[in-house]
Amino acid sequence: MAHDSIQLPCGGDGACMRCKVTPPTEETLTCSICAAPWHVGCLASKPETLASTLQWHCPDCSGDPLLPPSVATDGSSSELFVAIKAIEADESLTEKEKARKRQELVSGRVEEDGGNGKGESSVLDVLDESLNCSFCMQLPDRPVTTPCGHNFCLKCFQKWIGQGKRTCAKCRSTVPPKMASQPRINSTLVSVIRMAKLSKSNAAAGPLKVFHFIHNQDRPDKAFTTERAQKSGKANAASGKIFVTVPPDHFGPITAENDPDRNQGVLVGECWEDRLECRQWGAHLPHVAGIAGQSNYGAQSVALSGGYDDDEDHGEWFLYTGSGGRDLSGNKRTNKEQSFDQKFEKMNEALRVSCKKGYPVRVLLFLLMCRSHKEKRSSYAPEKGVRYDGVYRIEKCWRKVGIQGFKVCRYLFVRCDNEPAPWTSDEHGDRPRPLPAISELKKATDIFERKESPSWDFDEEGSRWKWKKAPPPSKKPANVADLEEGKRTRKAIRHSRKLSTRERLLKEFGCLICQQVMSLPVTTPCAHNFCKSCFEAAFTGKTAIRERNKGGRTLRSQKNILNCPSCPTDISDFLQDLQVNRELMDVIESLKQKSEENEEPAEEEPMNGLEESTDLGSSDEKTGKKTENVDPKDDLENALPNSEEERTSKRRKVDTAQVGDDDL
DNA sequence: CTTTTCCTGTGT
DNA sequence: ACACAGGAAAAG
Numbered sequence: 001m002a003h004d005s006i007q008l009p010c011g012g013d014g015a016c017m018r019c020k021v022t023p024p025t026e027e028t029l030t031c032s033i034c035a036a037p038w039h040v041g042c043l044a045s046k047p048e049t050l051a052s053t054l055q056w057h058c059p060d061c062s063g064d065p066l067l068p069p070s071v072a073t074d075g076s077s078s079e080l081f082v083a084i085k086a087i088e089a090d091e092s093l094t095e096k097e098k099a100r101k102r103q104e105l106v107s108g109r110v111e112e113d114g115g116n117g118k119g120e121s122s123v124l125d126v127l128d129e130s131l132n133c134s135f136c137m138q139l140p141d142r143p144v145t146t147p148c149g150h151n152f153c154l155k156c157f158q159k160w161i162g163q164g165k166r167t168c169a170k171c172r173s174t175v176p177p178k179m180a181s182q183p184r185i186n187s188t189l190v191s192v193i194r195m196a197k198l199s200k201s202n203a204a205a206g207p208l209k210v211f212h213f214i215h216n217q218d219r220p221d222k223a224f225t226t227e228r229a230q231k232s233g234k235a236n237a238a239s240g241k242i243f244v245t246v247p248p249d250h251f252g253p254i255t256a257e258n259d260p261d262r263n264q265g266v267l268v269g270e271c272w273e274d275r276l277e278c279r280q281w282g283a284h285l286p287h288v289a290g291i292a293g294q295s296n297y298g299a300q301s302v303a304l305s306g307g308y309d310d311d312e313d314h315g316e317w318f319l320y321t322g323s324g325g326r327d328l329s330g331n332k333r334t335n336k337e338q339s340f341d342q343k344f345e346k347m348n349e350a351l352r353v354s355c356k357k358g359y360p361v362r363v364l365l366f367l368l369m370c371r372s373h374k375e376k377r378s379s380y381a382p383e384k385g386v387r388y389d390g391v392y393r394i395e396k397c398w399r400k401v402g403i404q405g406f407k408v409c410r411y412l413f414v415r416c417d418n419e420p421a422p423w424t425s426d427e428h429g430d431r432p433r434p435l436p437a438i439s440e441l442k443k444a445t446d447i448f449e450r451k452e453s454p455s456w457d458f459d460e461e462g463s464r465w466k467w468k469k470a471p472p473p474s475k476k477p478a479n480v481a482d483l484e485e486g487k488r489t490r491k492a493i494r495h496s497r498k499l500s501t502r503e504r505l506l507k508e509f510g511c512l513i514c515q516q517v518m519s520l521p522v523t524t525p526c527a528h529n530f531c532k533s534c535f536e537a538a539f540t541g542k543t544a545i546r547e548r549n550k551g552g553r554t555l556r557s558q559k560n561i562l563n564c565p566s567c568p569t570d571i572s573d574f575l576q577d578l579q580v581n582r583e584l585m586d587v588i589e590s591l592k593q594k595s596e597e598n599e600e601p602a603e604e605e606p607m608n609g610l611e612e613s614t615d616l617g618s619s620d621e622k623t624g625k626k627t628e629n630v631d632p633k634d635d636l637e638n639a640l641p642n643s644e645e646e647r648t649s650k651r652r653k654v655d656t657a658q659v660g661d662d663d664l
Numbered sequence: 665c666t667t668t669t670c671c672t673g674t675g676t
Numbered sequence: 677a678c679a680c681a682g683g684a685a686a687a688g
Contacts, residue, residue, distance in 0.1 A: 248685090275672065286685070289670035294686075305671045321671090328669060346686075347670085366671085667688075676679085 007044060007059050010037040011171045018042040031058035036134060036170060055089075123501050123591065124196045130586035131189070134170050135160065139193050142315070142423050144183040144379070145523035147574050148173035149581040154379055154423075157183055176525065176573060183379050184527035185423045189584075192508045193425035199501040201427055213271045213385065214281065244282035247478040248292075251300050251471050252360040252391055252456065253417070254282055268390040269422040271382055275303070275366070278386040282479070284364045291323055293350025298472060301362035302351070302413075306381025309403050313365075313378035315415075315423055317392075317436055321402070322348035322409030341407035342399070344446070348409040352397055358454020359472070360391035360416065360465075380423050383526050383567040390417030391465075393454060395435055398444035407445075412438060416456065416465050430465070432458045502595045509588050512566050513538060517588060523581045526569035532580055538565045539575060 008017035009031075015022045016039035023039040029046070030037050038058055040046050047053045087093065087101045124139075133140040135156035142154035150170040152160075160169055161180045168175055244266070245258045254266040272278040275287050284301040285292050293299030302320060304311065312319040325342040326335050344352050354361050366386040367377060380389075392413040402408035415421060418429040441447065455469040499507070511518045513534035520532035530538075539562055562572040 286670065287683070288672055289685080291670085292685090303671060308671070311671090323670070326669095665688100667686105669686080670684090672681105672683100674680095676677100 007038075007042060008172055009058060009170075010039060016042055017172060029053065029056055029058075031056065122196070122200050123505055124200050126590045126594070127193060127196050127587055129590065130583045131193075139425065140189065141425060142379075143186045143189040143193070143425075145186045145189075145527060145581060146170075146173070146175055146179060147525055147577070147579060149523065149579040149583070151186070151189065151581070151583050154183060154185060173579075179525050182377055184383070184525065185379055186523060186527040186529070187422065188508060188527075188529050190423060190425050192505055192587075194420065194427060195501070195505055195508065197425065197427045213273065214277065215273065240276065240280050242282055242479050243280055245479050246282050247474040247476045248285055249294065249297060249300060249472075249474050249476050250282070250478075251298065252467070253362070258282075266388055268388060268417060268419040271385045271387045273385050275386055278364060278388075283362055283388050284386075289323070289347070291347040291351060293347055293354070294475075295346050295349040295353070297350065297475065298353040298357060298359050299347065299350035299361055300354075300359075301364060303364045303366060303386070306365055306367050306378035310408065310410075311378075313380050314436070315380050315421060316430065316433065317412065317414045319438070319440075320351075320411040320413055322351065322411070324348060325402075325406055325408065338402065338404040338406045338408075342409045344397075344399075344409060344448075351394060351409070351411055352448060355394035355397050355411065355448065356450055356452070357472070358393055358450055358452070358456055360456040361394060361413070363389045363392050363413065363415075365389050382422075383528070383569070387422060389421060390415060390419055390429075391456070392416060393456060396447065396449045398441065398447040400440055400444045410440070410444070412436075416458070418464050500595070502591050506588070506591050506595065509584070509591075517592070518584075519588075521581045521584045521588065522578055523584070524564050524569070524571050525574055526564050526567050526571065528564055528566040529581070529584070530565065532578065535565070536578070 010023070010028065011017045014037070019039065019042050021039070023041065027040045028037045029040050029043070036058055043059075047056045087098050090098070093101070127139055131139055131143075131151055133143075133152045133156050134150070136153060138153070140151050140153045140156075143151050144154050144157050145151050146168045148168050148171050150168050152169070161175070166175050166180060167173065243259070243261045244254050245260060246254055250258075256263050256265045259265045266281050266283050270281070270283075272281065275284070278284055279287050284303050286303075290303045290305075291299055292301045304313070304318065304320060306313060308321065310319075310321045322342050322344075324346065325338045325340055327337070327339045328335055342348060351361075353359075364386050365378075365381050367381050367384065381387075393416050395412045395414050397409060397411045399407045399409055412435070414433070414435065415430045416432075420426045420429055453468065455467060455471065456465060457468045458464070459466050459468070506517050509517050509521070509529070511521075511531040511534050512528055513530055516531070518529060518531045521529050522532050522535050523529050542562055561570045562575055563569065564571045
C-alpha cells in the first residue's frame with residue numbers, strides 16, 4: 001500500500017506521530033471515516049471551511065473509503081461518502097447517535113437497542129469511553145486486537161485489510177501478515193462487553209455466561225487396553241464415563257435435565273481439551289469422525305476443524321464438506337488424498353436427512369493438532385481444544401468439484417441457537433436471518449433444499465427457537481445415570497454471587513498467568529491477555545535467536561520459537577515489540593476507580609470453582625487454577641501442580657519448539 | 665458377527 | 677515431518 005505522503009495521525013497516546021507533540025483539541029482533526037485523530041499542523045492540506053472540517057477524511061481513508069457490504073465492490077463508494085456527510089451535517093443528532101448511524105452504514109447492521117443514554121453511568125459507558133472500534137465508533141463486535149494494542153470489530157478490521165491497508169487504523173503501526181490474514185477474536189473482550197450489556201438490559205443478570213475449560217477426571221484405566229494406549233493416555237482410548245443422560249442419537253441442545261452431574265446442560269461456549277473429553281459430555285460422540293449420525297435417521301452433530309482448505313467459516317453460517325472419498329484402507333486415517341467422489345451416502349446422507357427435516361445439528365469447532373501454524377485458521381476457532389458453538393440448521397446441500405478434483409458434498413449451516421455465539425457480544429441468541437449468497441452454488445450439482453417445514457424453527461411468539469414438530473424418536477437406549485456415582489453430584493453452585501457488575505467485569509480481566517486483574521495488559525496476536533510483567537517474566541532467559549547445531553557444525557542462527565503461555569502459537573515477533581493494550585488498561589483503571597468509590601466491601605464469597613481468584617478478594621489461598629465444582633478429592637487432584645493437563649501442555653510446548661518454523 | 669471408516673493424538 | 681496404535685460406531 002503506497003502512501004502518497006508520509007503524514008501520520010496521532011498515536012494511541014494522543015501525540016502526533018510526526019511531530020511527537022500532543023496537539024490541543026482545536027488543532028486536532030478527526031477523520032469522518034476511520035475516526036482517527038490527526039494533527040492539523042502536520043497535514044499537507046487542511047480543510048478550508050467548517051463544513052469541510054466536519055466531513056474531513058484523513059489521507060489514509062480519502063483514497064479508498066470503507067465500503068458497506070451492500071455495495072461491496074461495485075465501485076459506488078461515493079454513496080457512502082454522501083451518506084456519511086449527511087449524517088455528520090445533521091444538527092439534530094448527538095455525537096453518539098451520529099456514531100451509531102455511521103456504524104449502521106458501514107457494517108450494514110442495525111442496532112436494536114436505541115442506545116438510550118439514561119444518564120446513569122453504567123459500566124457500559126466505561127467500556128464505551130475507551131474501547132470503541134475506531135471505524136464504527138461502537139463497542140467492537142467480535143473484537144480483535146492488533147499487536148500494537150488497538151481493538152476493532154473483526155469485520156471493520158477485515159474490511160480495512162481487504163482494502164490493502166497493512167497499518168493499524170489507529171496508530172499506523174504495521175499489521176503483521178499473520179494478524180492481517182488470521183485475526184483472532186479476543187474472547188475476554190467478548191465476555192466483558194456482553195456482561196456489561198446484560199447488566200444494563202436486566203439488572204438481575206442471570207448466571208454468569210462465561211465459560212472456561214472443562215476437565216474430566218473420570219477416565220477409567222480400563223479404557224487403555226494396550227500398553228501403548230496406557231502410556232500415551234489419549235491417543236486411542238475413546239472411553240471414559242459419559243456424563244450426560246441423552247441417548248447417542250439425541251438431537252439439539254443438551255439440557256440441564258440430562259446433566260445430573262452439573263444440572264446445567266452443555267452450554268454454548270464450553271471448551272474441552274480434546275475430542276475425547278468433548279465426547280464425555282455427549283456433545284459429539286465419535287472420537288475421530290467429524291459427523292455423528294445415521295444415514296436413515298439424521299445427523300446429530302458435526303465437528304468442524306477451523307483450518308480446512310475447503311471450509312468457509314463466517315461464524316453464524318459456514319460451509320462444511322462431507323466425509324469420504326479417501327482411501328483409508330489399512331491404517332491410513334491420515335490420508336488427505338481424495339481418490340474418488342463423495343456421494344450422499346452414509347454420514348453425508350445423514351447430514352442430508354438433517355437438512356431435509358430441518359433438525360438442529362450441534363456444532364463443535366476446534367483446531368487440528370497442528371504443530372506448524374502455517375495452515376489458515378478460522379478467526380472463530382478456539383485457540384486450542386474443542387468448543388461447543390450451539391445448534392445450526394443445514395439449509396441446503398449440494399456437490400461440487402473439490403480442490404483435489406473429486407466431487408465433495410457441501411452443506412450450508414446457519415446458526416439457530418437461543419444462546420449467543422461465543423464470539424459475539426450480543427446478549428441474545430440468533431434470529432432468523434436471510435441465507436447468504438453462496439457463489440460456489442453456480443457450479444454446484446445435485447442441489448438439495450428443504451421443502452417441508454423445519455422441525456426446529458423460530459417461534460415468533462416466544463421469540464425462541466424450538467421444536468415445531470416432535471423430535472425424532474430415539475432408536476437407541478439413553479445413557480442412564482450411574483446411581484452409585486451419585487456422590488459425585490455437584491451442587492450446581494452458581495447463584496451464590498453477590499458481586500457487583502464492576503467486580504464481575506474486573507474478574508474477567510484476570511491475567512492468564514497470575515490470575516489477578518491485569519496491570520499493564522498486553523494482548524497477544526492469538527488473543528490472550530496477560531499482565532505485561534507476568535508475560536515478560538514467562539520469557540526471561542529465552543532469546544528469540546538460537547544457535548542451531550547439528551552434527552558438530554554450526555548452522556546459521558535461526559529464529560527461535562517462543563510460545564504463548566496459553567496456547568501453542570509462536571509469538572516471538574510480538575515479544576520483540578511489546579505494546580500495552582492501553583484501551584483495555586483504561587477500562588480496567590476506570591472500573592477499579594469506580595469500584596473503590598462505591599466502596600461496597602466486596603463480599604468474600606469463596607469462589608466455588610469455575611472462576612479464577614482475583615485481587616478483589618485479595619485472598620490467595622486458592623491455587624488460582626481453574627477448578628470445577630467437584631468433590632474435595634478432585635479438587636486436590638486439580639491443585640497438584642503436576643496435573644496431567646499441565647504435563648501435556650509442557651510436552652507440547654517442547655515439541656513445537658523443536659520444529660523449525662519460519663513463517664512466511 | 666466382521667469389515668470399514670472416521671476432520672486423533674502422540675512419540676520419534 | 678513422519679509413523680502408527682487398535683477405539684467406536686456404522687455398515688454390510
